[in-house]
Each structure stands twice: as structure tokens, then as C-alpha cells.
Amino acid sequence: MVSETYRGHGMIKLIKPYISFDEVETEFREIFENGCFTRGKHVAAFAEQIKAYTGAHHAFLTTSATTALWMCMRLLGIGNGDEVIVSDFSFPATANIVEDVGARPVFADVSMDTFNMLPEELERKITSKTKAVIFVDALGNPSGIHTIKKICRDRGIPLIEDAACAIGSSENSIRCGNLADLTCFSFHPRKLLTTGEGGAITTNNDDWAKRLAIKLAHGAVTQNGKFDFVDYGYNFRLSELQAVMGIKQLKKLDAIVQDRSRIRDAYKLELEAMGFRSQQVSKNVMHNVQSLVFRVPEGLDRDRLITDLKNQDIESTLGTYCLSGLNYYKQKYSDIRQNSRSLQEQTITLPCFHNVNTMQVCKAIRKTFKIKSAK
Ligand SMILES: Cc1ncc(COP(=O)(O)O)c(C=O)c1O
Numbered sequence: 001m002v003s004e005t006y007r008g009h010g011m012i013k014l015i016k017p018y019i020s021f022d023e024v025e026t027e028f029r030e031i032f033e034n035g036c037f038t039r040g041k042h043v044a045a046f047a048e049q050i051k052a053y054t055g056a057h058h059a060f061l062t063t064s065a066t067t068a069l070w071m072c073m074r075l076l077g078i079g080n081g082d083e084v085i086v087s088d089f090s091f092p093a094t095a096n097i098v099e100d101v102g103a104r105p106v107f108a109d110v111s112m113d114t115f116n117m118l119p120e121e122l123e124r125k126i127t128s129k130t131k132a133v134i135f136v137d138a139l140g141n142p143s144g145i146h147t148i149k150k151i152c153r154d155r156g157i158p159l160i161e162d163a164a165c166a167i168g169s170s171e172n173s174i175r176c177g178n179l180a181d182l183t184c185f186s187f188h189p190r191k192l193l194t195t196g197e198g199g200a201i202t203t204n205n206d207d208w209a210k211r212l213a214i215k216l217a218h219g220a221v222t223q224n225g226k227f228d229f230v231d232y233g234y235n236f237r238l239s240e241l242q243a244v245m246g247i248k249q250l251k252k253l254d255a256i257v258q259d260r261s262r263i264r265d266a267y268k269l270e271l272e273a274m275g276f277r278s279q280q281v282s283k284n285v286m287h288n289v290q291s292l293v294f295r296v297p298e299g300l301d302r303d304r305l306i307t308d309l310k311n312q313d314i315e316s317t318l319g320t321y322c323l324s325g326l327n328y329y330k331q332k333y334s335d336i337r338q339n340s341r342s343l344q345e346q347t348i349t350l351p352c353f354h355n356v357n358t359m360q361v362c363k364a365i366r367k368t369f370k371i372k373s374a375k
Helices: 021-034 041-054 065-075 093-100 119-125 145-155 206-215 240-251 253-273 302-311 327-333 338-346 358-369
Strands: 058-062 083-087 104-108 130-136 159-162 182-186 199-203 220-223 226-229 292-295 347-350
Touching (some): 041 058, 083 093, 093 130, 104 327, 240 253, 253 292, 253 358, 302 347
Parallel strands (some): 083 130, 159 182
Antiparallel strands (some): 182 199, 220 226
16 A cells, blocks of 8 residues: 555655556556656546545645645735634644735634634634634644634634645545635655645635636636736646556545544554543544644653654654744744644654554654553
């Protein structure tokens, strides 16, 4: 399932790519022979397949989740004087794109269990300036999006789902991509499906889709085989080579998700017995286990654990970031959210891929904290 040629330089890495060169060789050769590197059949097919897989009415490929999210800001005309409420436990891109268009990112605290936006925080932060809400599927987990969606719908506020980590996840059997008004995915190499760099936007809104198609084509519509530039626009396109990679992985995505659930359960059994707490997932949610994140027991030093694991050739990292506590945002807005800050300090991401030796990782953790095995 994972690349057989991937070496990882002797280190147990956080993730291994779920694609090998053998799988793409035929199509890559064909592309090099026919010279069609962009805007060809593979890009068209990959966009169609993202649409079919998520169940969304429209899908657009982009160069990253960052450009996808930024495009949503432009699409909704968000700018100076506007506010966008964002989940506070996320990768900086979630807030950066709001800041970049001149609006204010308003940080909503998250649940210590699911790591996702708290509905009561959202309600508290809505003002007349709120132009959108960005709900982050923290580490791929969409738990709670339903409640957030209802609040947004009742108030007439567009809901953008930052599903950078969530391809393959679902709530109530509805896949991410078909839950919010606009959804943005990432295909970065840390994700389950990678095109090197890349991303996508999905929506069920026909008007937005029409405008996105134009914006993402330099502002052009094609009429009688000719371009007519009816708007200004951008180039955030994926290449044909990247689309081939995406197509190959999308086919096996559900199997990848199943496999990662098995790995999560193996880790949980060992680590929960040591007092570690796993990210909670609602009953009706399928979590793709994009990142396997645990809260380190109180009194144990998370940073020491990361260093100790590194010394044993095991890669790990923090869960993700408290956006309101990042230097730039802390200095500008001084509104640090406490749960999110605790999660940044207490969480650790552990290696998760097809044949990872979970026992070896757990043994290394036990060694760091001198915890005896229960068995
Ligand atoms: C929640 C979240 N949003 C946005 C991004 C940015 O994704 P990209 O690297 O595709 O721009 C990331 C990247 O990891 C992320 O985790």
C-alpha cells in the first residue's frame, strides 16, 4: 500500500507516501511523450473524481489548501473591516489567508476532546462584521461540524470547512467536501493523498462555482473556442503529472483510512493504559486519522518526549498550533484562547503508516518516562 522504494533515511517517519513510482510510470511516460503537461485529461478526470468521491456538485483543483482558502476569501469578497471566525487550533494558513485579504481573524477556542471549534465560542464571537466562519477539521476530524453549520445557517453566515487534513473523513455518512458551503483540501506530502503540493475546493453552490471557474482561469470564459476575459483572475492549477498521482491514491483512499484506524486502535490500547488521551471522535464520524495525536499525561514533559524519540530515530511533533498564541497574532490581537494553548503544549503527533511498528514506538515512550509495561 505504501511506496516500496521510500527509505525515510533510517528514521521512523510520521508518514510514508501511499504512492510509488511504478504506479504512475505509464501515465508519466505518456505525458512526457505527448507534451501535455497542463489542462489535459488527467486534471479533468481528477477534478471529476474528487466531485464524485465527496458527493459535492462542483470541485476545483488548486496548488494548495492555502490558495484554496485564499480563493474563498476573494470569492466571498472579504476584505478590510470584515471579520472571519476561525478555529484556533490549526496550521497558521487558516488565519493567514484572512489576515492577507485585510480582514481580522477572530479566534474561537476549541474542545479539549475533539480539538474542534466550540459552538458557544462561535456564538460569542459573531458580530455584525462577521463575513464567514472557517471550521477546521482538526487533524482530519470533522466532529461537531453539524452544530456549527446550523449556527452559521441560522445567521446567514457562509461556512468554510478547512478540510486540509480531512479527505476521506465523513459525518453522518456525508463526506467532507459535501458538509459545508465551501470546503478546502490539501494534497501536501503530510496528507493521506499527496500530489507533492496541491489542493481542491468543493461546493454545492452553482453561482459560486461559476465564479470560481472564471477566477481560476485568469478571469476567462471560453466562447466559440476563444477566450473572453470577463474578470481578473489567477492561476492556481495542478499539473497533469500531479493529477495522475492524485487519481492513483484516490482509488485506494478508503482502504488507507481503514488501515490507519487499525493503527490508531493499536496505539490507543497501549497509550491510554499509560494515561495518554486520544482525540475524541463523535459516534457518527469517520475520522481518516490524518494525524495520530495524543495528549500527554499531565506532569510528563511533551517536549522531552519529542527529543527522546528523535534520539531513538522516531519522528514526532506537536499536535498543531494555537493560532492566537503565534507571535504575530498574539502581538496584534492579544486574545489567546486557553484550550487551544493547552493543546499546543500537551499534544504529540506519532508515526502512522502502513507497517509502522507501534510496539516499538510505545516502548520508546515507556522508556522516556520509565513507565513499566502492564503486561
Ligand atoms: C488545517 C490546515 N489548513 C491549511 C493547511 C495548508 O495546507 P497547504 O500546505 O496545502 O497549503 C494545512 C497544512 O497542513 C493545515 O493543516
